[in-house]
Amino acid sequence: MPATNLTRIARSKGDPRIERKGPSSLTDADRLARALGWLSIGLGMTELVAPGRIARTLGLHGKEGLIRGYGARELASAIPTLSVNKQVGLASRIAGDALDLATLAPALHHSNPKRHNAAIATALVAGITLLDIAAYAGVKAAHRREPGSDRDYSDRSGLPRGPQASRGLARKDFQIPPDYRAEGTVAAELPARAS
Amino acid sequence: MRALVWHGKEDIRCDTVSDPALEHPRDAIIKVTSCAICGSDLHLFHNLVPAMLPGDIMGHESMGEVVEVGSAAKGKLKKGDRVVIPFTIQCGECDQCRRGNFSVCERTNRKKELGDKVFGHTTAGLFGYTHLTGGYPGGQAEYLRVPFADTTHVKVPDGVDDEKLLFLSDILPTGWQAAVQADIQPGDTVAIWGCGPVGQMAIRSAILLGAEQVIAIDHLPERLSMAEAAGAITIDFEQDSVVERLNELTGGKGPHKCIDAVGTESHVNFGQPDTVLDRAKQMLMAENDRPHVLREMIYVCRPAGVISIIGVYLGLVDKIPMGQAMNKGLTFRMAQAHVPRWTGDLLRRIEDGQIDPSFVITHKADLSQGPEMYAKFRDKADGCVKVMLQP
Numbered sequence: 001m002p003a004t005n006l007t008r009i010a011r012s013k014g015d016p017r018i019e020r021k022g023p024s025s026l027t028d029a030d031r032l033a034r035a036l037g038w039l040s041i042g043l044g045m046t047e048l049v050a051p052g053r054i055a056r057t058l059g060l061h062g063k064e065g066l067i068r069g070y071g072a073r074e075l076a077s078a079i080p081t082l083s084v085n086k087q088v089g090l091a092s093r094i095a096g097d098a099l100d101l102a103t104l105a106p107a108l109h110h111s112n113p114k115r116h117n118a119a120i121a122t123a124l125v126a127g128i129t130l131l132d133i134a135a136y137a138g139v140k141a142a143h144r145r146e147p148g149s150d151r152d153y154s155d156r157s158g159l160p161r162g163p164q165a166s167r168g169l170a171r172k173d174f175q176i177p178p179d180y181r182a183e184g185t186v187a188a189e190l191p192a193r194a195s
Numbered sequence: 196m197r198a199l200v201w202h203g204k205e206d207i208r209c210d211t212v213s214d215p216a217l218e219h220p221r222d223a224i225i226k227v228t229s230c231a232i233c234g235s236d237l238h239l240f241h242n243l244v245p246a247m248l249p250g251d252i253m254g255h256e257s258m259g260e261v262v263e264v265g266s267a268a269k270g271k272l273k274k275g276d277r278v279v280i281p282f283t284i285q286c287g288e289c290d291q292c293r294r295g296n297f298s299v300c301e302r303t304n305r306k307k308e309l310g311d312k313v314f315g316h317t318t319a320g321l322f323g324y325t326h327l328t329g330g331y332p333g334g335q336a337e338y339l340r341v342p343f344a345d346t347t348h349v350k351v352p353d354g355v356d357d358e359k360l361l362f363l364s365d366i367l368p369t370g371w372q373a374a375v376q377a378d379i380q381p382g383d384t385v386a387i388w389g390c391g392p393v394g395q396m397a398i399r400s401a402i403l404l405g406a407e408q409v410i411a412i413d414h415l416p417e418r419l420s421m422a423e424a425a426g427a428i429t430i431d432f433e434q435d436s437v438v439e440r441l442n443e444l445t446g447g448k449g450p451h452k453c454i455d456a457v458g459t460e461s462h463v464n465f466g467q468p469d470t471v472l473d474r475a476k477q478m479l480m481a482e483n484d485r486p487h488v489l490r491e492m493i494y495v496c497r498p499a500g501v502i503s504i505i506g507v508y509l510g511l512v513d514k515i516p517m518g519q520a521m522n523k524g525l526t527f528r529m530a531q532a533h534v535p536r537w538t539g540d541l542l543r544r545i546e547d548g549q550i551d552p553s554f555v556i557t558h559k560a561d562l563s564q565g566p567e568m569y570a571k572f573r574d575k576a577d578g579c580v581k582v583m584l585q586p
Contacts, residue, residue: 004202004250011250012305014222014340015332016198016212018250025207025240025566079478084205084241085463143574151557151578153421158399158554163426168381168405169549174540176404179295182378182501182526 029138033090036135037081039128040074040093047071058121059107059114066103070096087143090136097129197586198336199565201251204242209563212252215332215340220267223344225278229357230257230334232565232582233282233365234391235507237573238459239325243483244509246309246325255282255322256364257334258357268345278348279363280334280341281534284320287346298531303343305329318531335565337586349538352546358553359545361583362396367541367552369532370396370456373505374404376528377452381405386441386450386495387427388488390418392555392581393505394456398425399550401454410444412437414462417578421554433466438495449497458506461487469514476513483510493520504529555581562586 004018011017047054048071051064060067073096081089104125107118159166200210215224233256239247258279264272272278285292289301303320304310306329310317313327320342323333331342341347351360370393379385385406387397390413401409402425411422412430419429430440441450463470463485473485492502493516502525520527544550557580560568568582 002249004200007248007250010248010326010330012218014216014218016196016215016252016336018200018210018212020211021200021202022197022209022211022563023566024202025569026205027570030205083478085474085478143570143576145574145576149577151417151420153417153557153578153580154424156421156554157424157426158395158551159402159425160548160551163402163424166399166549167402167426170400170403170544171381171405174404176375176378176380177295180376180378180528182528183380 027138027142029135029142030086032131032135033081033086033139036093036128036132037078037086037089040078040081044071044074044078047074057114058104058118059112060103060118063103070100070103073099086139087136090132090139093132094129094136097125097132100125101129196337197562198252198332199254199562199569201239201247201253202249205240205570207240207253207566207569209565212336215338217263217265217340219342220265221343221345222265223261223268223272223341223348224263225257225259225280225339225341226262227257227259227334227337227339227586229259229361230254230336230562230584230586231361231364232256232335232569232572232584234393235324235458236569238507238509240569240573241460243459243477244325244327246327248326248330251323251325251330252332252336253323254333254335255324256361256366257322257339258351258361258364259339262338265344271345272348276348277351277353279351279360279538280322280339280348281363281368281538282321282324282365283531283534284322284329284331284341284343284347285535286343292346295533295536296530297533297535303329305331305342321531335562335584337562346535349535349542351542355546356553358556358583359551360542362392362552362555363534363538363541363545365532365534366392366396366555367550368534368537369393369505370398371400371537371541372530372532373397373454373456373503374400374406375537376505376530377401377454377501377503379404379406379452382407383451384408384410384445385452385454386410386412386492387454387456388412388492389456389458389506390415390422390429391456394418394454395421395425395555395580396552397454397456397505398422398427402426403544403549406452408444410441410450415575418580421580424554432462433464437491441495445497449495450500451497452501452503453492453496455488455492455502455504455506457488458504459484459486459509461485473513482513484508484512486512486515490514490516493523493525496523496525498523499525501526501528505532507531556583558582560584
């Protein structure tokens with residue numbers, strides 16, 4: 001059941017109900033970034049929980065601590081990737097991909113009996129790196145201020161009589177209400193200065 | 196009807212929804228002729244308030260024509276009336292309404308228990324602004340049900356364009372209240388952080404109230420040019436030190452009055468390291484807001500000065516220098532705008548040609564383009580300062 005139906009319980013009878021959904025403000029790049037953020041969480045949790053199993057599968061013996069560290073790194077990059085600052089998260093993911101590839105490279109050596117597993121993992125990481133780069137470029141393009149699109153609004157005063165003639169205009173018929181006065185007029189209350 | 200509906204973080208859609216219906220004798224239905232996207236809608240767009248639900252209709256700046264009136268509102272409204280709808284819903288009868296504190300009306304939040312739990316005591320119901328303030332469907336739609344309609348409307352005359360009147364719903368009275376609650380006096384230097392739509396209205400309000408020197412702070416060239424158009428001196432915080440420039444402009448004493456028209460989402464950059472830390476904490480849900488502007492105002496404000504907060508804050512903020520504030524004897528004033536308290540006076544000033552709020556509109560679009568306009572407004576792309584939508 002769609003979430004929009006579930007949330008009907010929080011509404012009254014007269015509130016409008018959704019009949020047909022329209023296109024979203026999310027771009028394809030935003031959606032890809034979100035998927036990669038959730039992938040980071042899944043992978044990060046797995047690396048934190050089962051580093052020994054991963055090390056054995058890939059023939060990376062003795063690297064369990066490093067894999068656990070990479071799990072923490074994945075979780076750390078998931079947070080900004082899932083936030084509105086996706087570019088930061090995706091950039092950190094790309095850097096992490098480079099680390100992953102560097103770590104897998106020695107496991108591709110013919111002396112590693114699990115080198116086929118390592119080759120599959122390397123291909124997967126390489127594919128995900130391409131997705132990360134595509135998402136980063138897409139998000140950056142979709143949410144940038146286009147160069148040369150600066151506008152000059154120096155003719156928009158909003159004060160039809162001009163700023164100088166408008167200065168203090170409202171004071172002719174408006175006083176700050178007593179409940180908004182912050183400045184006291186205490187000078188009259190001060191003891192007279194001894195002459 | 197069509198309406199802009201919140202489906203999740205950064206996910207707004209122009210959906211087809213059922214028409215609203217009268218629920219209470221004090222209700223009215225209006226056919227929306229114009230509405231706008233507010234800066235505070237972006238906090239919801241970013242899901243910074245954890246009280247939005249998928250399916251909520253956005254929008255709290257709208258105006259239109261009355262098409263249906265409940266029996267108890269008929270004395271005050273009739274079909275065909277042209278009205279601006281304040282973003283605050285007010286009963287007009289409770290203790291707070293009688294004092295003019297309409298944004299903390301005691302009776303209009305239909306989810307009062309939630310408001311009581313979160314705020315200590317409930318605030319007013321607001322249109323399209325989370326379930327903490329009633330979860331009322333908003334006005335970025337073709338039709339809007341207005342609860343307590345007999346007291347929640349501003350009648351406006353024919354013959355004046357929507358562009359000039361629409362902002363009586365929020366940003367004009369909000370900017371005006373920012374200036375009024377700062378107690379601006381002739382001769383004052385007033386510093387205003389944030390040159391978004393509310394900041395722009397606060398600049399004009401400060402001029403009208405007689406401020407001698409208005410200093411506007413932002414980093415976007417188009418917004419700074421709009422501030423200069425009203426006679427403000429500008430500071431680009433990415434080029435200059437705000438504290439040094441303000442001290443230079445005030446003979447080393449600091450501004451008399453400081454207005455925060457930024458609120459929870461201070462711009463994050465490495466030149467302001469506290470904003471980077473705040474953003475990281477916000478992502479980890481260890482802090483709700485990024486109060487850089489508040490910290491800077493407290494630091495630079497003249498002793499015995501006034502801090503006026505009109506930019507929206509959401510929850511818990513860290514590292515607020517209360518020692519500086521207390522020892523300098525600063526006065527803090529803050530609130531969501533008590534819209535109807537000011538609208539009669541401001542409507543007269545619009546009709547009198549003292550202010551024309553339409554200057555702030557940089558983009559007009561059909562309601563169906565709302566989702567992309569949200570993104571454009573958020574990204575400040577194409578010089579976007581204010582989006583007006585027409586259903």
